[in-house]
Amino acid sequence: MATLNSQIPTGPLSEKWEKHKFSSKLINPANKRKYKVIVVGAGLAGASASATLAELGYEVHNFVFHDSPRRAHSVAAQGGINAAKNYQNDGDSVHRLFYDTIKGGDYRAREANVHRLAEVSVNIIDQCAAQGVPFAREYGGLLDNRSFGGAQVSRTFYARGQTGQQLLLGAYSALNKMIGAGGIKSYTHSEMLDLVVVDGHAKGIIVRNLQTGEITRHSADAVVLATGGYGNVYNLSTYARGSNVTASWRAYKRGACFGNPCYTQIHPTCIPVSGDYQSKLTLMSESLRNDGRIWVPKRKEDCKKSPADIAEGDRDYYLERMYSAFGNLAPRDVASRAAKYVCDEGRGIGDTGLGVYLDFADSIKRLGEGKVRERYGNLFAMYHEITNEDAYKTPMRIYPAVHYTMGGLWVDYNLMSNIPGLFVLGEANFSDHGANRLGASALMQGLSDGYFVLPSTITTYLANVKAGGRPATDRGEFQQAEEEVRNFTRRVTTNNGKRSPDSFHKQLGKIMWDYCGMARTETGLQKAIQLIGDLREEFRATVNVLGEPNGLNQSLEKAGRVADFIELGELMCRDALMREESCGGHFREEYQYTSNDPEVQQGVVNTGDVKRRDDQFAFVAAWEYAGAPDKAPILNKEPLIYEEVKMSTRSYK
Template sequence: MATLQAHIPAGPLAQKWTRHKFESRLVSPANRRKYEVIVVGAGLAGASAAATLGELGYRVKNFVYHDTPRRAHSIAAQGGINAAKNYQNDNDSVYRLFYDTLKGGDFRSREANVYRLAEVSVNIIDQCVAQGVPFAREYGGLLDNRSFGGAQVSRTFYARGQTGQQLLLGAYSALCKEIAAGSVQSFTHSEMLDLVVVDGHARGIIVRNLITGEITRHNADAVVLATGGYGNVFNLSTYARHSNATAIWRAYKRGACFANPCFTQIHPTCIPVSGDYQSKLTLMSESLRNDGRIWVPKRREDCRKDPNSIPEADRDYYLERMYPAYGNLAPRDIASRAAKRVCDEGRGVGESGLGVYLDFSDAIRRVGVDKIRERYGNLFDIYKEITGEDAYRVPMRIYPAVHYTMGGLWVDYNLMSNLPGLFVLGEANFSDHGANRLGASALMQGLADGYFILPATIATYLATVNPTARPSTDHPAFREAEEHVRGLIRRLLSIRGRRTVQSFHKELGKILWEYCGMSRHEAGLKKALQLIPALREEFWQNLNLPGTDSELNQSLEKAGRVADFLELAELMCRDALERRESCGGHFREEFQYPDGEARRDDEHFAHVAAWEYQGPDKPPVRHVEPLVYEEVKMVARSYK
């Protein structure tokens, strides 16, 4: 049975990280080259970790399933990255960023982790600027900032609407430098399909070459997973099509605990769904809410009218009405739920009735169309490309969509899971965002984990490991893991049924969106817990999977990922069912105040729920890590 030791250092909050670093064990420069570290993924967290570990002198192997390490979905983050620089002199501080993030997460994250995140946020900006990330500048040549949801200060650094891309290219360039220097070995088109655990320690991975189908074993002294979130379990999401949960899910099945799987973020500003063929949802950056005002008609009968013809008095700027202090910049979970509420009232706009207006006419009147074009030009272009509408003239239509998963593999303060030697970074872990993530914080967390936290904490573990005793890839555990992967592939290919992988994924997504989406209730979750295993059963009986395993086979890749989603979805519903409270992105209809606001239950649920796998036929065990707040008092989260 797993034990969850968070290993939060003692001492005052502001000194925990500094003290912890000092008290941690080190690996001397001469010894580092003896250690091998596997890093899976090359998004912000993976690329920055691999590059930094390489710089430090460790021998790093980096695996990505993409054709190059520059494609991970971090690249699609548009809006920006938070840092407590207080360049705007608007009374920002590390403490305020920490508090905003903790409150934004609805007090379901670890105090010490979040404080550390806010603390290193300032170093991230320094690092990225030095790498040549072309952040937006003011005319004086200094860095510009903008404001973002869930904050009353301007602390978000940005590079047009492509901040994630620029930060990722920065990390990728650092990785390129290390690949050229020989300290990092890069494996592309290589998908991790299993974790190898030897004597309770993570010691390697099994990888499939996506071009040749070759299965290989890789050993190391530590394994770092930076493989992103699992939002594609919903099929329709803002994730890249290939984003998947396979790496973390298979690590879960090898014993790593999965924390808070039901905490998913629904982003309020996405382009609404237009048809059944749709493969993904496109996000319109939250930064648009700086200048756009969200509204729906006050009366249902106005919903089909030309929005420009609806007079001011007949519009309901519902976020400004419900949350006057934050207005259109209310946090994501709150804004999403509010949109769902007005649409459920029949006041949604667009053909499907599932949409609200995001209107720029006021801002255009105030600062001029050129300024708006400079700030959001590329987003307006994307919108026009997809919908054929010109948002400079008619308001955008937006609707919430799955965007991020706060849950993930459980990690301690050192970012190590309950399996020693297995480290989990970025969106793949659960650590910093609690039940809801604030805008511009994902980039911050990915880079904090990769550049600054893991490189310091991994030494604590490695110092306890003897690299000369590293199990070879002939070890029975490796053989067993490889056989397991081969067996799974064989099984998938031998079904020869009639339904395509995509049709299963689509159906799974619909179940999950319906019963474990923006709002959840007991009866629905119980229903989903019947529907999902039935669908999974059908999947294993009736899957139509073309091709073979010894070639590039995109259907096979997808089948493996959907097989994992079919299991993960069940765990999410289970977790959602057990968490009998509403908090952040997890809204249980039974637990709300009369005005529709979420009712948190700190007495019973101020904890992390971490699930431990017990085998295919047994329900997982729910472990609990209580959240202890030493400095901050949990309060009701109000943005009014």
């Protein structure tokens, strides 16, 4: 069993972070340069952490598999970033942001982490504005805000529909500044393929240069993973095609625990699937829900009609009907599940019947087309490009799609995993979003971890490490790790199999979506575990990678990533099977409110809403690798102790 110590500081919630910073050991500025830190990934978390650590004086080596450190998928976040600035004077505060995030996460996040996130949120906006991020402004030159993703205050800062891009470019510019100044060595087209653990501590990585195929060893005093989420396990998702779990997974296989892998966010407003060739689902920003109304026909028979031919009285604005207080702005998990229900009832629209309308007719009437164009013009254009439909004239068709994974490598309050010296940031860790993430919180968490948390907490580890004492790369642990990487490459490139890695990915994605998607059941999950086990064996025997390992080989890259996704998929199903409750993005059909429940009778929740079981499942499931892919992993539990907030039934009615 792994030892999990969450290292949450004692004392009142709102003082923990300050107190912790003060009680952490410092490192002499002259000594900092003797510590080398490897950062893998250059999304919001990775780039901001690299830049800040370098500013502090550490020797930073940054690795990305992309051709440039500016391409991580943070770049695609459209909506915005939350911060408890209360610039709108609408009653926001650090405490309210903290509370909304805890509640939004369905009481499955760590209180102390979330409170810190809310505290730091204000610094992030300052930092980004100073970097020149062109946030939206009011005419007076001050920052504009909007309400977003289930929040009842306007605390979201944004840069048109490209907030993620602008924040990422801000972090990238900070990274560039430090690369230019010599503080960071940047390795692009470099994929981390293994973690090297020496005497129980993370001390290096094995990297394949995707351009030359060269495999190299890198040692460091600490290793930071900021490698993003694993939603591509579903194959179809809003993730970039290259997003993968490999870095996290190899760390898991070296002993790092994987926290809450089954917590997956399904985003309610994506463009529906159009065919089996589909490689990617495109998100339409959640901000559209501010002005769009979601509906399906009341009667099945109307589903194939043109929406214009369905009378107002025959439309079911189901979110407004079910969740009158939040209406179309209900949180993501709630809105997604509601869409699934109406489609399961046979009331879905479009060719596949897997879609609902997002209608702007009322807003266009109220605000005029010009105003709607000003707010969402780029999104409407994007929708038109993909579907060939004009959303000013006819409602958009949307359907939920996999968008974010709340689970990830387990970390303590210092963002260190259970392997000393291995830190995990951003979406790659499990810590801040519980079982569901609120809109505009991911950007906040990535930057919080990178700019403010890690640079401060990494000293809790490094201060106890001898400066300049990192191991040489000719040690046995490095040799062995490199050999394993080479063995995998050799095996798949000489396999002479029949199936492409892509075909396995598709098959895995279908299993995951069918059995571990928006609704999960015990029998379904058991079946999925079986199917994935078979798939793993088939992959081993029949995967086909053409071309040379020495040089750019995209099939080889995919093969490695798909192999890891297959193993991860199985773990996700095991986690979902173990968690006999519903919470946030994890919905077990066996655990939902029915008309017999008093909460439904009192009108707090709807039938079909998620039913948490706090008495038994108020814990973080941290899974530990048992040494072989076919051996059942070991479950470790970190109890979630709430000091400030009372766990209650999450109601959006």
